[in-house]
Amino acid sequence: MKKYLILLAVACLGKEALAQQTGSFNSSVTFNGTARTLANYVPATYTAAQPHKLVIALHGMGDAAASYRNALVNSLAFPAAFPNTILICPDGGADQGRDFYQPAGDELIIEEAINFARTNYNIDTTEIILQGFSLGGRSALKYGLEHASKFKALLLNTPAIQGVKEAANEAIFNYNFSAAHELPIYVTIGNNDPLYNEPVNRTVAQLVANNGMVAYKIFPGAHTVPAFQNYPYATFFNQPFSNGPDAGIYKLNVPERSCDGTIAASVLLQNTGNISMDSVQLVYGIGNDLDTVNWQGNLAQHESALISLPAYDAGSLSTDHYDFEVSITGLNQQITDTFAGFNATEKQVHIMPEVLSIPFEEHFQSEASLSKWALNNSGDYILPFEYYEEDAALFSLNSIFIFDNSGTREEAISPKLDFRNQGNVYLHFNVDYNYVQYTANVFADTVFADTLEVLVTTDCGATYTSLFKKAGADLSGHNEPLLNPLSIDAIAVAKDESKYRSFTVDVSQFAGQENVAFKFSYISALGGYIYLDDVSVTNSPVSTKNVAVKQSVLSLFPNPTDGLLQLTLNNGKSIESVTVCNITGQEVLNLKGSGTAAQQINTTHLPAGVYWLQLKSGSDLIKAKFVKQ
Structure with missing residues (x-):
């Protein structure tokens, strides 16, 4: 009997010894048959007599549990922002290039980390927060919404939402947005994170549309976790609303x-304050020509509504792109909004009251020629139809290397x-297009071929009719596809007019119509x-070849370059600033202009690849593309 009592005492001492371990240290647990690291931080003041809060933190792609724990504790001041809180960072496993949902069942390491903490420490189970960064933030959002009752709150630092399809729940990886009202969710993202800015914006709008208790902060910076002390996380988690009347606009x-100058807009509005709202005063319009509306209804705390604005008359404006703005000026019959965050938003709209005659050439x-063209983009960064000076054409691309935007x-x-007054009418256009093929020895014997569809409308876009749809070899003027490209740079190929393929579409069936417009729709197949x-x-059924020499406003030489790149404005104007971004939109150079042409x-220090350059000259923003060898 004494022998068993001694063994029991030893076992208890072992558990007590672990429970008293403080500071930063690693533990190992067996998960799915393999050893997985839990990187832990326990405050030096920990005592088993006092229940402690718990944060489970999921690292991003390519990181590891220990390095992530060290960054949160040492660099980002976790202990000061979360006193009396234990931090556990589970490792993502051998597949560090993925998130916590691959392979299947990997997300259960979150539950394993919680069980480890509860077994060895005195944890207040009503104070468990799930945090994540990048792909870890993506996993935290999915797991947290699926198991909302397990957590007090979610803290998502730049959740790496994989494109606008995923934000719309149109991808395989989806979210239980309907649970957004069940727990506070704090989201942060840098304003210079172009791959994720729009997907995260749309994800937040989804949370808001489901009456989510959401705080959304956009900070100056790129893809990172901001210092914890800069944000009142704990305050929001305990009181997930503003201390006063407050509202926010999360979608426009x-x-x-707009063909007739009338703009019908709507906004997604949420009550983020501590009292109910029965009215919201909004100002909206273009420039200084603004309309006002006093929306009346009833929004309880965290409740949202999609509000249609009275039609705005922009009939006096000429054909061009304009910023349409909406802002909140008052709540509940002119009470001042407590916080100005998300009180205003804007979105570009194309206004074209004029109708051009036939023949038409572009x-x-x-x-400047784009002032008469409307651009309708999906929202993903890679890559909307855009104009670059050295190409003198509209350009877009798709790739398997970023998101599934198929x-x-x-x-x-x-x-x-x-x-009107037309008989036979024909649409002509040229494309330099190519698609992608992988052979079995590289990836798989697979073809990825985007599609070009051309549609026509006679009612300003209310309805469209498809006229032309081609992909792959049927669209390409190249002898063979791009074989085995291993990066986005390998797909961002320079324009080659010798590979132009010309197409003609008979559109005579629309003769007699007054408002005919053609939509060129580039459909991703990755x-x-x-x-x-x-x-x-x-x-004429035969296109007239453009014999004019295209003179670009901006010249780049040499392009490609292995170091120094000469910029020249051919219009003689002065260069005020130069910004260079890499293929994923990260800013890599920001230079003061020379003040001359x-x-x-x-570019010597830049890695080889394709870069986007933006030059400011007066009111002009001139874009160009160059290759660093």
Whole structure:
């Protein structure tokens, strides 16, 4: 009997010894048959007599539990922001390039970490927070919404939502947004994180639309976790609303184009304050020509509503792109909004009251020509239809190397054209397009071929009719596809006019219509690039070749470059600033302009690849693309 009492005492002492371990240390647990690391931090003041809070923190791609724990504790001041709190960072396992949902069942390491903490420490189970960064934040959002009752709150630092399809729950990886009202959710993201800015914006809008208890903070910076002391996380988790009347706008819907000067817009509005709202005063419009509306209804705390604004009259404006703005000016009959965050938003709208005559030609000789074109983008960063000076064409691409954006569309909509008094009418355009093929020895014997569809509308986009749809070899002017590209850079190929393929579509069936416009819709199949050029509408079935030499406003030499790159404005204007971003949108150079029409920049330190350059000259923003060898 004495022997068993001694063994029991030893076992208890062992558990007590672990329970008293404080500071930063690692433990190992057996999970799915393999050893997994839990990187822990326990405050030096821990005592088993006092229940402690718990944060489970999920690291991002390529990181490991211990290094993530060290960053949170040492660099980001976790102990000061979360006193009397134990931190456990489970390791993502051998597949560090993925998140905590791969392989299947991997997310249960979160429960394993909670059980470890509860077994060895005195944990207040009503005070468990799930935190995550990047792909860890993505996993934390999914797991937290699926198991909302287990957590007090979610803290998502730049959750790596994999594109706008995923944000819309149109991908395999989806979220239980309907549970957003069950626990506070704090989301942060840097304003210079272009891959994730729009997907996260749309995810937050989904949470808000489901009456989520959400705080959303956009900080100056890139893809990182901001210092904990900069944000009142604990305060929000205990009181997930503003201390006073407050509201926010989380989404603005505007039409892709206004043909008659009328703009019908709507906003997603949420009550984020501590009292019910029965009215919201809004100001909206373009420039200084603003309308007001006093919306009346009833929004309880955290409740949201999609509010349609009275039609805005922009009939006095000429054809161009404009910023349509909406802001909150008062609540509950002119009570001042407590906090200004998310009180205003804007979105670009294209206004085109004029109708152009036939023949029509567009050779994209300058960015100014886009004033008559509407651009309808999916929201993903890679890559909407955009204009670059050295190409003098509209360009887009897709790749397997970022998000699954298959089926999304990047669209360019032509000016309105007058088909009255016309007989035979033909649409002509050129494309330099290629698609992607992988062989079995590299990836798989697979073809990824984006599609170009051309549609027509006669009612300003209310309805469209498909005229043309081609992909792969049927669209390409190249002898073979891009074989085995292993990066986005390998797909961002320079324009080659010798590979242009010309197409003609008979659109005579629309003769007699007054408002005809064509939509060029580039549909992702995760592989390919396109340059759209030389769009014309004539009475001849044979296109007239553009014999004019295209003179770019901006010249880059040499391009590709291995070091120094010479910029020259051919219009003689002065260069005020130069910004260079890499293929994923991260800013890598920000330079003061020379004040003259020429400037040399040093790219020696940049890794090889494709870069986007933006040059400011007066009111002009000129874009170009160059390759660093």
